[in-house]
Amino acid sequence: MGKHDFGYFFHEGLSNMFSHGFMSFAAIGITVACLLIMGTFTLVAVNANALLQDLEQENEILAYVDDSYTEEQAKALQSKLEAVPNVASAKFISKEEAMESFAEQYPDESLFQDLDPEIFRDRFAIKITDLHQLSQTAEQVKAVSGIAKVNAYEEIAGGFITVRNVATVVCVALIAILFVVSVFIISNTIKLTTFDRREEIAIMRMVGATNGFIRWPFVYEGFLLGFLSAAIAFFLQWGLYAAVAQGVDTNDTLQLIHIIPFQQLWPAVAGIFAAAGIVIGVGGSLSAIRKFLQV
Amino acid sequence: MIRLKDVEMEYDNGTRAIKGITLTIEDGEFVFLVGPSGSGKSTIIKLLTGEVEPCAGRIMINGFSVSNISERQIPLMRRTLGVIFQDFRLIEKKTVYDNLSFVMRAVGASPKEIQKRIPYVLNLVGLSKKSNSYPTELSGGEQQRVAIARALVNNPNTIIADEPTGNLDPERSLELMNLLVKINELGTTVVVVTHEKDLVDHFGKRVVTIDSGHVINDSVGGYVGGHIHG
Ligand SMILES: Nc1ncnc2c1ncn2[C@@H]1O[C@H](COP(=O)(O)OP(=O)(O)OP(=O)(O)O)[C@@H](O)[C@H]1O
Protein backbone atom coordinates (compact mmCIF):
# COMPACT_ATOMS: atom_id res chain seq x y z
CA MET A 1 0.00 0.00 0.00
CA GLY A 2 1.60 3.18 -1.15
CA LYS A 3 -0.07 6.44 -0.32
CA HIS A 4 -1.69 7.32 2.93
CA ASP A 5 -5.39 7.39 2.22
CA PHE A 6 -6.23 10.23 4.61
CA GLY A 7 -9.85 10.60 3.51
CA TYR A 8 -10.59 6.94 3.96
CA PHE A 9 -8.95 6.64 7.39
CA PHE A 10 -10.56 9.84 8.58
CA HIS A 11 -13.96 8.69 7.43
CA GLU A 12 -13.49 5.30 9.09
CA GLY A 13 -12.32 6.96 12.28
CA LEU A 14 -15.31 9.26 12.30
CA SER A 15 -17.78 6.46 11.69
CA ASN A 16 -16.08 4.43 14.43
CA MET A 17 -16.68 7.33 16.77
CA PHE A 18 -20.37 7.52 15.92
CA SER A 19 -20.84 3.78 16.09
CA HIS A 20 -20.35 4.10 19.85
CA GLY A 21 -22.13 7.37 20.39
CA PHE A 22 -22.58 6.92 24.09
CA MET A 23 -19.07 5.71 24.84
CA SER A 24 -17.58 8.42 22.67
CA PHE A 25 -19.74 10.95 24.46
CA ALA A 26 -18.56 9.65 27.83
CA ALA A 27 -14.93 9.65 26.70
CA ILE A 28 -15.22 13.20 25.45
CA GLY A 29 -17.00 14.23 28.65
CA ILE A 30 -14.25 12.82 30.85
CA THR A 31 -11.51 14.30 28.72
CA VAL A 32 -13.22 17.69 28.70
CA ALA A 33 -13.55 17.55 32.49
CA CYS A 34 -9.89 16.59 32.72
CA LEU A 35 -8.78 19.45 30.52
CA LEU A 36 -11.05 21.91 32.31
CA ILE A 37 -9.74 20.99 35.73
CA MET A 38 -6.21 21.10 34.44
CA GLY A 39 -6.85 24.42 32.75
CA THR A 40 -8.61 25.99 35.71
CA PHE A 41 -5.89 25.16 38.18
CA THR A 42 -3.21 26.22 35.76
CA LEU A 43 -4.96 29.55 35.18
CA VAL A 44 -5.36 30.10 38.92
CA ALA A 45 -1.67 29.40 39.36
CA VAL A 46 -0.78 31.69 36.48
CA ASN A 47 -2.88 34.50 37.94
CA ALA A 48 -1.55 34.03 41.46
CA ASN A 49 1.92 34.11 40.03
CA ALA A 50 1.25 37.29 38.10
CA LEU A 51 -0.17 38.94 41.22
CA LEU A 52 2.88 37.87 43.18
CA GLN A 53 5.10 39.38 40.60
CA ASP A 54 3.13 42.61 40.82
CA LEU A 55 3.61 42.57 44.56
CA GLU A 56 7.25 41.74 44.23
CA GLN A 57 7.73 44.75 42.07
CA GLU A 58 6.47 46.90 44.88
CA ASN A 59 8.00 44.79 47.56
CA GLU A 60 7.74 47.54 50.11
CA ILE A 61 7.34 47.52 53.80
CA LEU A 62 6.13 50.70 55.40
CA ALA A 63 7.71 51.20 58.80
CA TYR A 64 6.06 53.97 60.84
CA VAL A 65 8.21 55.91 63.25
CA ASP A 66 7.15 56.47 66.84
CA ASP A 67 5.27 59.79 67.27
CA SER A 68 7.55 60.96 70.06
CA TYR A 69 10.55 61.04 67.67
CA THR A 70 11.50 64.30 66.04
CA GLU A 71 12.18 64.30 62.33
CA GLU A 72 15.93 64.35 63.01
CA GLN A 73 15.70 61.38 65.35
CA ALA A 74 13.53 59.59 62.86
CA LYS A 75 15.97 60.09 59.98
CA ALA A 76 18.70 58.65 62.16
CA LEU A 77 16.91 55.28 62.11
CA GLN A 78 17.77 54.79 58.47
CA SER A 79 21.14 53.14 59.02
CA LYS A 80 19.70 50.82 61.66
CA LEU A 81 16.96 49.77 59.27
CA GLU A 82 19.34 49.19 56.43
CA ALA A 83 21.38 46.91 58.68
CA VAL A 84 18.43 44.50 58.99
CA PRO A 85 19.03 41.41 56.83
CA ASN A 86 17.04 41.21 53.59
CA VAL A 87 16.48 44.97 53.52
CA ALA A 88 17.63 46.38 50.20
CA SER A 89 16.99 50.02 50.95
CA ALA A 90 15.11 52.28 53.34
CA LYS A 91 13.77 55.61 52.18
CA PHE A 92 12.64 58.24 54.64
CA ILE A 93 9.27 59.86 53.99
CA SER A 94 8.28 62.75 56.19
CA LYS A 95 4.73 63.41 57.43
CA GLU A 96 4.31 66.20 54.91
CA GLU A 97 5.51 64.10 51.99
CA ALA A 98 3.20 61.32 53.03
CA MET A 99 0.27 63.68 53.09
CA GLU A 100 1.09 65.10 49.71
CA SER A 101 1.29 61.72 48.05
CA PHE A 102 -1.92 60.70 49.76
CA ALA A 103 -3.65 63.79 48.42
CA GLU A 104 -2.30 63.01 44.97
CA GLN A 105 -3.65 59.49 45.15
CA TYR A 106 -7.13 60.59 46.08
CA PRO A 107 -7.53 63.94 44.33
CA ASP A 108 -11.30 63.76 44.17
CA GLU A 109 -11.92 63.27 47.78
CA SER A 110 -12.02 66.83 49.02
CA LEU A 111 -12.61 65.46 52.48
CA PHE A 112 -8.94 64.62 52.74
CA GLN A 113 -7.65 67.73 51.04
CA ASP A 114 -6.94 69.80 54.10
CA LEU A 115 -5.83 67.10 56.47
CA ASP A 116 -3.52 68.02 59.23
CA PRO A 117 -0.06 66.57 58.51
CA GLU A 118 0.09 65.63 62.18
CA ILE A 119 -2.20 62.71 61.65
CA PHE A 120 0.41 61.22 59.32
CA ARG A 121 3.52 59.71 60.73
CA ASP A 122 7.08 59.85 59.53
CA ARG A 123 7.82 56.63 57.83
CA PHE A 124 10.35 54.55 55.93
CA ALA A 125 9.57 52.85 52.68
CA ILE A 126 11.68 49.71 52.89
CA LYS A 127 12.50 47.62 49.87
CA ILE A 128 13.32 44.02 50.55
CA THR A 129 15.31 41.55 48.53
CA ASP A 130 13.49 38.25 48.94
CA LEU A 131 9.74 38.44 49.16
CA HIS A 132 9.50 34.93 50.59
CA GLN A 133 11.13 36.18 53.81
CA LEU A 134 8.80 39.14 54.01
CA SER A 135 7.25 38.25 57.33
CA GLN A 136 10.57 37.58 59.11
CA THR A 137 11.98 40.81 57.78
CA ALA A 138 8.87 42.69 58.87
CA GLU A 139 9.29 41.28 62.38
CA GLN A 140 12.93 42.33 62.49
CA VAL A 141 12.09 45.83 61.27
CA LYS A 142 9.44 46.12 63.94
CA ALA A 143 12.02 45.13 66.56
CA VAL A 144 14.13 48.19 65.73
CA SER A 145 13.54 50.68 68.56
CA GLY A 146 11.72 53.78 67.36
CA ILE A 147 9.57 51.86 64.85
CA ALA A 148 6.00 51.88 66.13
CA LYS A 149 4.23 49.94 63.45
CA VAL A 150 5.00 47.96 60.34
CA ASN A 151 2.65 47.67 57.44
CA ALA A 152 3.56 44.95 55.03
CA TYR A 153 1.53 43.16 52.40
CA GLU A 154 2.70 40.07 54.11
CA GLU A 155 -0.70 38.51 54.55
CA ILE A 156 -1.63 39.16 50.99
CA ALA A 157 1.70 37.98 49.66
CA GLY A 158 1.59 34.94 51.91
CA GLY A 159 -1.91 34.23 50.69
CA PHE A 160 -0.89 34.35 47.09
CA ILE A 161 2.16 32.25 47.67
CA THR A 162 -0.06 29.65 49.30
CA VAL A 163 -2.60 29.82 46.49
CA ARG A 164 0.11 29.51 43.91
CA ASN A 165 1.81 26.63 45.65
CA VAL A 166 -1.41 24.75 46.27
CA ALA A 167 -2.58 25.37 42.73
CA THR A 168 0.75 24.13 41.40
CA VAL A 169 0.77 20.96 43.48
CA VAL A 170 -2.89 20.21 42.84
CA CYS A 171 -2.29 20.98 39.21
CA VAL A 172 0.57 18.56 38.81
CA ALA A 173 -1.22 15.81 40.72
CA LEU A 174 -4.49 16.33 38.90
CA ILE A 175 -2.87 16.51 35.53
CA ALA A 176 -1.14 13.20 36.19
CA ILE A 177 -4.28 11.46 37.47
CA LEU A 178 -6.72 12.91 34.97
CA PHE A 179 -4.34 12.27 32.14
CA VAL A 180 -4.20 8.60 33.03
CA VAL A 181 -7.97 8.44 33.50
CA SER A 182 -8.64 10.10 30.16
CA VAL A 183 -6.22 7.89 28.30
CA PHE A 184 -7.81 4.88 29.95
CA ILE A 185 -11.35 5.91 28.99
CA ILE A 186 -10.42 6.71 25.42
CA SER A 187 -8.48 3.50 25.19
CA ASN A 188 -11.52 1.56 26.33
CA THR A 189 -13.80 3.35 23.89
CA ILE A 190 -11.50 2.40 21.08
CA LYS A 191 -11.12 -1.14 22.34
CA LEU A 192 -14.87 -1.37 22.04
CA THR A 193 -14.62 -0.33 18.41
CA THR A 194 -11.87 -2.82 17.73
CA PHE A 195 -14.08 -5.46 19.34
CA ASP A 196 -16.95 -4.37 17.11
CA ARG A 197 -14.70 -4.55 14.11
CA ARG A 198 -12.89 -7.74 14.99
CA GLU A 199 -14.34 -9.57 12.00
CA GLU A 200 -13.30 -6.85 9.65
CA ILE A 201 -9.87 -6.75 11.23
CA ALA A 202 -9.51 -10.52 10.88
CA ILE A 203 -10.52 -10.34 7.23
CA MET A 204 -8.24 -7.40 6.51
CA ARG A 205 -5.36 -9.37 7.93
CA MET A 206 -6.32 -12.46 6.06
CA VAL A 207 -6.26 -10.66 2.73
CA GLY A 208 -2.93 -9.02 3.51
CA ALA A 209 -3.67 -5.53 4.80
CA THR A 210 -0.65 -4.02 6.50
CA ASN A 211 -0.74 -3.31 10.21
CA GLY A 212 -0.56 0.37 9.45
CA PHE A 213 -3.66 0.22 7.31
CA ILE A 214 -5.54 -1.62 10.04
CA ARG A 215 -4.41 0.78 12.75
CA TRP A 216 -4.90 4.18 11.15
CA PRO A 217 -8.70 4.45 11.48
CA PHE A 218 -8.36 3.82 15.22
CA VAL A 219 -5.61 6.38 15.54
CA TYR A 220 -7.87 8.89 13.80
CA GLU A 221 -10.72 7.96 16.08
CA GLY A 222 -8.54 8.72 19.09
CA PHE A 223 -7.30 11.89 17.48
CA LEU A 224 -10.85 13.06 16.81
CA LEU A 225 -12.00 12.25 20.34
CA GLY A 226 -9.05 14.14 21.80
CA PHE A 227 -9.36 17.09 19.48
CA LEU A 228 -13.11 17.47 19.98
CA SER A 229 -12.59 17.31 23.73
CA ALA A 230 -9.96 20.02 23.48
CA ALA A 231 -12.25 22.27 21.43
CA ILE A 232 -15.17 21.86 23.83
CA ALA A 233 -12.96 22.32 26.87
CA PHE A 234 -11.48 25.47 25.37
CA PHE A 235 -14.82 27.20 24.97
CA LEU A 236 -16.04 26.09 28.38
CA GLN A 237 -12.81 27.32 29.92
CA TRP A 238 -13.21 30.63 28.18
CA GLY A 239 -16.74 31.05 29.49
CA LEU A 240 -15.74 30.02 32.99
CA TYR A 241 -12.77 32.34 33.04
CA ALA A 242 -14.76 35.28 31.74
CA ALA A 243 -17.45 34.70 34.37
CA VAL A 244 -14.94 34.49 37.22
CA ALA A 245 -13.02 37.52 35.96
CA GLN A 246 -16.20 39.55 35.85
CA GLY A 247 -17.17 38.39 39.31
CA VAL A 248 -13.81 39.47 40.68
CA ASP A 249 -13.86 42.80 38.86
CA THR A 250 -17.24 43.79 40.20
CA ASN A 251 -16.48 42.65 43.72
CA ASP A 252 -15.30 45.54 45.91
CA THR A 253 -13.46 43.46 48.47
CA LEU A 254 -11.39 41.85 45.72
CA GLN A 255 -10.22 45.20 44.28
CA LEU A 256 -6.62 44.31 44.79
CA ILE A 257 -6.83 41.24 42.56
CA HIS A 258 -6.15 41.98 38.99
CA ILE A 259 -7.15 39.17 36.61
CA ILE A 260 -5.16 38.64 33.43
CA PRO A 261 -7.56 39.12 30.52
CA PHE A 262 -8.36 35.94 28.60
CA GLN A 263 -7.42 37.71 25.37
CA GLN A 264 -3.82 37.48 26.56
CA LEU A 265 -4.08 33.85 27.52
CA TRP A 266 -6.20 32.17 24.86
CA PRO A 267 -3.46 31.23 22.39
CA ALA A 268 -1.57 29.40 25.13
CA VAL A 269 -4.75 27.79 26.46
CA ALA A 270 -5.82 26.72 22.97
CA GLY A 271 -2.38 25.36 22.17
CA ILE A 272 -2.03 23.46 25.42
CA PHE A 273 -5.57 22.04 25.26
CA ALA A 274 -5.12 20.93 21.67
CA ALA A 275 -1.77 19.33 22.42
CA ALA A 276 -3.04 17.62 25.59
CA GLY A 277 -6.25 16.48 23.86
CA ILE A 278 -4.38 15.01 20.95
CA VAL A 279 -1.80 13.33 23.16
CA ILE A 280 -4.60 11.84 25.28
CA GLY A 281 -6.60 10.73 22.23
CA VAL A 282 -3.78 9.28 20.21
CA GLY A 283 -2.18 7.80 23.34
CA GLY A 284 -5.47 6.13 24.23
CA SER A 285 -5.89 4.69 20.78
CA LEU A 286 -2.32 3.44 20.62
CA SER A 287 -2.77 1.72 23.94
CA ALA A 288 -6.02 0.17 22.68
CA ILE A 289 -4.51 -1.17 19.49
CA ARG A 290 -1.21 -2.22 20.97
CA LYS A 291 -1.96 -5.82 20.14
CA PHE A 292 -2.30 -4.97 16.45
CA LEU A 293 1.23 -3.71 16.50
CA GLN A 294 2.18 -7.34 16.31
CA VAL A 295 0.90 -9.61 13.57
CA MET B 1 3.86 -22.86 -5.80
CA ILE B 2 3.31 -24.34 -2.37
CA ARG B 3 5.91 -26.58 -0.80
CA LEU B 4 5.88 -28.22 2.64
CA LYS B 5 8.98 -30.10 3.70
CA ASP B 6 9.00 -32.31 6.83
CA VAL B 7 6.57 -29.95 8.49
CA GLU B 8 5.55 -30.59 12.08
CA MET B 9 3.15 -28.55 14.13
CA GLU B 10 2.13 -28.67 17.75
CA TYR B 11 -0.63 -26.60 19.39
CA ASP B 12 0.05 -24.77 22.63
CA ASN B 13 -1.80 -27.44 24.59
CA GLY B 14 0.61 -30.07 23.33
CA THR B 15 -1.57 -31.60 20.59
CA ARG B 16 0.70 -32.69 17.76
CA ALA B 17 -1.57 -31.98 14.82
CA ILE B 18 1.01 -32.37 12.04
CA LYS B 19 3.70 -35.03 12.35
CA GLY B 20 5.95 -34.60 9.35
CA ILE B 21 4.29 -33.66 6.08
CA THR B 22 6.05 -33.17 2.75
CA LEU B 23 3.87 -31.93 -0.06
CA THR B 24 4.27 -29.88 -3.22
CA ILE B 25 1.47 -28.13 -5.07
CA GLU B 26 2.45 -26.63 -8.43
CA ASP B 27 1.03 -23.43 -9.85
CA GLY B 28 -2.28 -24.05 -11.59
CA GLU B 29 -3.04 -27.33 -9.83
CA PHE B 30 -6.38 -28.31 -8.31
CA VAL B 31 -5.95 -30.36 -5.15
CA PHE B 32 -8.45 -31.94 -2.78
CA LEU B 33 -7.32 -32.36 0.81
CA VAL B 34 -9.29 -35.13 2.48
CA GLY B 35 -9.11 -37.15 5.69
CA PRO B 36 -10.97 -38.00 8.89
CA SER B 37 -12.05 -35.45 11.40
CA GLY B 38 -9.14 -34.30 13.53
CA SER B 39 -6.56 -35.58 11.05
CA GLY B 40 -5.01 -32.13 10.63
CA LYS B 41 -6.55 -30.71 7.43
CA SER B 42 -7.54 -27.37 8.91
CA THR B 43 -4.16 -27.16 10.59
CA ILE B 44 -2.48 -27.45 7.19
CA ILE B 45 -4.67 -24.61 5.91
CA LYS B 46 -3.72 -22.51 8.95
CA LEU B 47 -0.07 -23.24 8.30
CA LEU B 48 -0.51 -21.98 4.74
CA THR B 49 -2.24 -18.76 5.78
CA GLY B 50 0.29 -18.11 8.53
CA GLU B 51 -2.33 -18.36 11.27
CA VAL B 52 -0.16 -20.93 13.05
CA GLU B 53 3.56 -21.61 12.77
CA PRO B 54 5.31 -24.93 12.19
CA CYS B 55 7.63 -26.16 14.93
CA ALA B 56 9.78 -28.01 12.44
CA GLY B 57 10.27 -28.20 8.69
CA ARG B 58 9.98 -25.60 5.96
CA ILE B 59 7.02 -24.02 4.17
CA MET B 60 7.31 -22.07 0.93
CA ILE B 61 4.29 -20.21 -0.42
CA ASN B 62 4.41 -18.44 -3.75
CA GLY B 63 8.02 -17.43 -3.26
CA PHE B 64 7.80 -16.61 0.46
CA SER B 65 9.52 -18.76 3.03
CA VAL B 66 6.93 -18.88 5.80
CA SER B 67 9.35 -20.23 8.42
CA ASN B 68 11.57 -17.17 8.44
CA ILE B 69 9.32 -14.54 6.95
CA SER B 70 9.74 -10.99 8.21
CA GLU B 71 6.79 -9.23 9.74
CA ARG B 72 6.63 -6.80 6.84
CA GLN B 73 6.38 -9.59 4.32
CA ILE B 74 3.49 -11.46 5.93
CA PRO B 75 0.86 -9.15 4.37
CA LEU B 76 2.54 -9.52 0.98
CA MET B 77 2.52 -13.30 1.32
CA ARG B 78 -1.15 -13.27 2.27
CA ARG B 79 -2.00 -11.24 -0.80
CA THR B 80 -0.99 -14.22 -2.92
CA LEU B 81 -3.68 -16.30 -1.18
CA GLY B 82 -7.46 -16.14 -1.30
CA VAL B 83 -9.03 -17.93 1.65
CA ILE B 84 -12.58 -19.28 1.80
CA PHE B 85 -14.08 -20.45 5.09
CA GLN B 86 -16.86 -22.86 5.83
CA ASP B 87 -18.74 -20.16 7.71
CA PHE B 88 -18.24 -17.56 4.94
CA ARG B 89 -17.19 -14.78 7.34
CA LEU B 90 -18.94 -12.03 5.42
CA ILE B 91 -19.50 -8.69 7.09
CA GLU B 92 -23.22 -8.53 7.67
CA LYS B 93 -23.59 -4.80 7.77
CA LYS B 94 -21.90 -4.33 4.42
CA THR B 95 -23.52 -5.04 1.07
CA VAL B 96 -22.08 -7.66 -1.28
CA TYR B 97 -20.34 -4.89 -3.19
CA ASP B 98 -18.94 -3.33 -0.04
CA ASN B 99 -17.74 -6.69 1.25
CA LEU B 100 -15.63 -6.89 -1.88
CA SER B 101 -14.54 -3.26 -2.12
CA PHE B 102 -13.52 -3.45 1.53
CA VAL B 103 -10.90 -6.13 0.91
CA MET B 104 -9.66 -4.40 -2.23
CA ARG B 105 -9.21 -1.20 -0.28
CA ALA B 106 -7.41 -3.09 2.44
CA VAL B 107 -4.62 -3.88 -0.01
CA GLY B 108 -4.53 -0.40 -1.48
CA ALA B 109 -6.58 -0.75 -4.68
CA SER B 110 -7.71 2.51 -6.27
CA PRO B 111 -11.43 3.33 -6.61
CA LYS B 112 -11.03 2.91 -10.36
CA GLU B 113 -9.61 -0.58 -10.05
CA ILE B 114 -12.35 -1.45 -7.57
CA GLN B 115 -15.10 -0.25 -9.93
CA LYS B 116 -13.67 -2.33 -12.72
CA ARG B 117 -12.85 -5.50 -10.84
CA ILE B 118 -15.96 -6.10 -8.71
CA PRO B 119 -18.51 -6.43 -11.55
CA TYR B 120 -16.17 -8.87 -13.28
CA VAL B 121 -15.81 -11.06 -10.20
CA LEU B 122 -19.51 -10.90 -9.33
CA ASN B 123 -20.30 -11.96 -12.85
CA LEU B 124 -17.86 -14.86 -12.54
CA VAL B 125 -19.67 -16.20 -9.48
CA GLY B 126 -23.09 -15.42 -10.96
CA LEU B 127 -24.11 -12.74 -8.48
CA SER B 128 -24.21 -9.63 -10.67
CA LYS B 129 -27.77 -8.92 -9.58
CA LYS B 130 -27.02 -9.19 -5.86
CA SER B 131 -24.44 -6.45 -5.73
CA ASN B 132 -26.49 -4.26 -3.37
CA SER B 133 -27.92 -7.04 -1.20
CA TYR B 134 -26.80 -7.65 2.35
CA PRO B 135 -25.45 -11.11 3.23
CA THR B 136 -28.49 -11.88 5.39
CA GLU B 137 -30.69 -11.40 2.33
CA LEU B 138 -28.85 -14.18 0.49
CA SER B 139 -29.15 -17.98 0.53
CA GLY B 140 -26.32 -20.07 1.97
CA GLY B 141 -25.05 -20.93 -1.52
CA GLU B 142 -25.14 -17.28 -2.56
CA GLN B 143 -23.29 -16.25 0.57
CA GLN B 144 -20.62 -18.83 -0.13
CA ARG B 145 -20.28 -17.48 -3.66
CA VAL B 146 -19.78 -14.00 -2.22
CA ALA B 147 -17.04 -15.50 -0.07
CA ILE B 148 -15.47 -16.96 -3.19
CA ALA B 149 -15.78 -13.64 -4.98
CA ARG B 150 -14.07 -11.99 -2.05
CA ALA B 151 -11.25 -14.53 -2.10
CA LEU B 152 -10.84 -13.88 -5.83
CA VAL B 153 -11.21 -10.15 -5.95
CA ASN B 154 -7.60 -9.30 -5.17
CA ASN B 155 -6.53 -11.68 -7.90
CA PRO B 156 -4.53 -14.10 -5.74
CA ASN B 157 -2.29 -16.75 -7.14
CA THR B 158 -3.87 -19.45 -4.97
CA ILE B 159 -7.33 -20.09 -3.55
CA ILE B 160 -7.50 -22.07 -0.32
CA ALA B 161 -10.87 -23.33 0.89
CA ASP B 162 -11.54 -25.18 4.15
CA GLU B 163 -14.75 -27.16 3.69
CA PRO B 164 -16.44 -24.54 1.55
CA THR B 165 -19.43 -26.80 0.96
CA GLY B 166 -19.95 -27.75 4.58
CA ASN B 167 -23.13 -25.73 4.96
CA LEU B 168 -24.60 -26.40 1.54
CA ASP B 169 -26.97 -29.01 0.14
CA PRO B 170 -25.48 -31.45 -2.41
CA GLU B 171 -26.72 -29.53 -5.44
CA ARG B 172 -25.27 -26.22 -4.23
CA SER B 173 -22.08 -28.04 -3.29
CA LEU B 174 -21.69 -29.34 -6.82
CA GLU B 175 -22.36 -25.88 -8.25
CA LEU B 176 -19.76 -24.37 -5.96
CA MET B 177 -17.17 -26.99 -6.78
CA ASN B 178 -17.84 -26.40 -10.49
CA LEU B 179 -17.17 -22.73 -9.85
CA LEU B 180 -13.85 -23.52 -8.16
CA VAL B 181 -12.89 -25.74 -11.10
CA LYS B 182 -13.75 -22.90 -13.48
CA ILE B 183 -11.60 -20.51 -11.44
CA ASN B 184 -8.80 -23.08 -11.56
CA GLU B 185 -9.14 -23.27 -15.33
CA LEU B 186 -8.68 -19.49 -15.47
CA GLY B 187 -5.22 -20.05 -13.99
CA THR B 188 -5.59 -19.95 -10.20
CA THR B 189 -4.19 -22.72 -8.01
CA VAL B 190 -6.98 -24.23 -5.89
CA VAL B 191 -6.65 -26.23 -2.66
CA VAL B 192 -9.93 -27.52 -1.23
CA VAL B 193 -10.48 -29.37 2.03
CA THR B 194 -13.62 -31.42 1.86
CA HIS B 195 -15.50 -34.31 3.37
CA GLU B 196 -17.62 -34.95 0.33
CA LYS B 197 -16.55 -38.22 -1.21
CA ASP B 198 -19.02 -37.95 -4.09
CA LEU B 199 -17.66 -34.62 -5.19
CA VAL B 200 -14.06 -35.75 -4.99
CA ASP B 201 -14.89 -38.80 -7.06
CA HIS B 202 -16.86 -36.73 -9.56
CA PHE B 203 -14.04 -34.38 -10.47
CA GLY B 204 -11.16 -36.85 -10.73
CA LYS B 205 -8.57 -34.31 -9.54
CA ARG B 206 -5.46 -34.83 -7.41
CA VAL B 207 -6.40 -36.03 -3.92
CA VAL B 208 -4.12 -35.77 -0.89
CA THR B 209 -5.30 -37.88 2.02
CA ILE B 210 -4.29 -36.90 5.56
CA ASP B 211 -4.54 -39.14 8.62
CA SER B 212 -3.25 -38.41 12.12
CA GLY B 213 -0.99 -35.65 10.87
CA HIS B 214 0.56 -37.68 8.05
CA VAL B 215 -0.03 -37.80 4.29
CA ILE B 216 -1.19 -41.38 3.72
CA ASN B 217 -2.03 -41.07 0.05
CA ASP B 218 -1.41 -38.63 -2.79
CA SER B 219 -2.89 -39.61 -6.14
CA VAL B 220 -5.08 -38.47 -8.98
CA GLY B 221 -8.58 -39.85 -8.99
CA GLY B 222 -11.07 -40.74 -6.32
CA TYR B 223 -11.18 -40.99 -2.59
CA VAL B 224 -8.70 -43.46 -1.08
CA GLY B 225 -8.90 -45.29 2.22
CA GLY B 226 -11.96 -46.79 3.83
CA HIS B 227 -12.55 -44.81 6.99
CA ILE B 228 -13.59 -41.45 5.60
CA HIS B 229 -16.52 -39.84 7.30
CA GLY B 230 -18.83 -37.11 6.08
N1 LIG C 1 -6.66 -24.43 18.44
C1 LIG C 1 -6.34 -25.70 18.77
N2 LIG C 1 -5.72 -25.97 19.94
C2 LIG C 1 -5.37 -27.21 20.26
N3 LIG C 1 -5.58 -28.26 19.51
C3 LIG C 1 -6.20 -28.08 18.32
C4 LIG C 1 -6.61 -26.79 17.89
N4 LIG C 1 -7.19 -26.90 16.69
C5 LIG C 1 -7.14 -28.20 16.37
N5 LIG C 1 -6.57 -28.90 17.34
C6 LIG C 1 -6.31 -30.32 17.34
O1 LIG C 1 -5.42 -30.62 16.26
C7 LIG C 1 -5.80 -31.80 15.59
C8 LIG C 1 -6.06 -31.50 14.12
O2 LIG C 1 -7.16 -30.61 14.03
P1 LIG C 1 -7.70 -30.04 12.66
O3 LIG C 1 -8.63 -28.95 12.99
O4 LIG C 1 -6.54 -29.72 11.81
O5 LIG C 1 -8.50 -31.28 12.08
P2 LIG C 1 -9.33 -31.39 10.74
O6 LIG C 1 -8.67 -32.43 9.92
O7 LIG C 1 -9.53 -30.06 10.14
O8 LIG C 1 -10.73 -31.94 11.29
P3 LIG C 1 -12.20 -31.65 10.76
O9 LIG C 1 -12.38 -32.51 9.55
O10 LIG C 1 -13.08 -32.11 11.86
O11 LIG C 1 -12.29 -30.21 10.49
C9 LIG C 1 -7.02 -32.33 16.32
O12 LIG C 1 -6.59 -33.31 17.23
C10 LIG C 1 -7.56 -31.11 17.08
O13 LIG C 1 -8.16 -31.52 18.27
Ligand SMILES: [Mg+2]
Ligand atom coordinates in the same frame (compact mmCIF):
# COMPACT_ATOMS: atom_id res chain seq x y z
MG1 LIG D 1 -11.20 -28.76 9.84
